[in-house]
Amino acid sequence: MIRVGIAAALLAACAACGGDDSSRLTPAEYAVELRHVGEMLQQVSNDSAEAFDKVGPSNVESGSAAFAPIEEMARRKADRIAALEPPEGLDDENAALAAALTDYADGLADLRRAFEGGSVPAIEKQLDVIFGGELSRRLSSAQKQLKRRGYPVDGSTVETVPTG
Numbered sequence: 001m002i003r004v005g006i007a008a009a010l011l012a013a014c015a016a017c018g019g020d021d022s023s024r025l026t027p028a029e030y031a032v033e034l035r036h037v038g039e040m041l042q043q044v045s046n047d048s049a050e051a052f053d054k055v056g057p058s059n060v061e062s063g064s065a066a067f068a069p070i071e072e073m074a075r076r077k078a079d080r081i082a083a084l085e086p087p088e089g090l091d092d093e094n095a096a097l098a099a100a101l102t103d104y105a106d107g108l109a110d111l112r113r114a115f116e117g118g119s120v121p122a123i124e125k126q127l128d129v130i131f132g133g134e135l136s137r138r139l140s141s142a143q144k145q146l147k148r149r150g151y152p153v154d155g156s157t158v159e160t161v162p163t164g
Contacts, residue, residue: 024086025086025087026087027151030084030086030090033084034152036077037077040077041153041154044073047069047070047073050066051066055115060120060123061115061118062115063115063123064115064116066115067108067112071111075102078101078102078104078105079102081101082095090151093142093149096145097145099138099142100135100138100139103138104130108130111127114126
């Protein structure tokens with residue numbers, strides 16, 4: 001009975017003290033997460049090229065099946081980044097990256113739907129939106145913001161881990 005009382009008191013004390021920064025990632029842990037984002041973006045690029053090689057004028061609709069796993073990979077990474085507690089002072093940059101990745105995944109979903117519709121002009125338009133337009137610029141901007149803070153998002157290993 002005493003153990004239950006002690007456990008309840010500890011639980012109440014933890015609940016009352018509010019959150020602390022112990023759930024935040026260390027700079028090294030965050031750098032690893034961002035490296036994985038860079039690796040995922042490289043994989044998306046490689047997988048997209050492979051998917052395009054498989055899709056031709058006579059089988060445009062097959063692009064939907066080819067891009068479904070690419071979209072899912074991007075969406076999982078966007079959700080993962082959104083759920084992170086980055087090191088202190090990087091909340092805005094992390095949120096910008098998560099939003100850009102989510103929009104990128106949404107763009108891939110729109111591309112998949114364009115493939116399902118079989119319209120080559122719609123596919124070309126969506127490709128421009130993703131790879132040459134606003135989505136690409138927003139993702140690049142989020143990556144640059146983090147790189148300026150010492151956190152590259154390009155799949156490379158961080159030589160010197162930022163300290164804060």
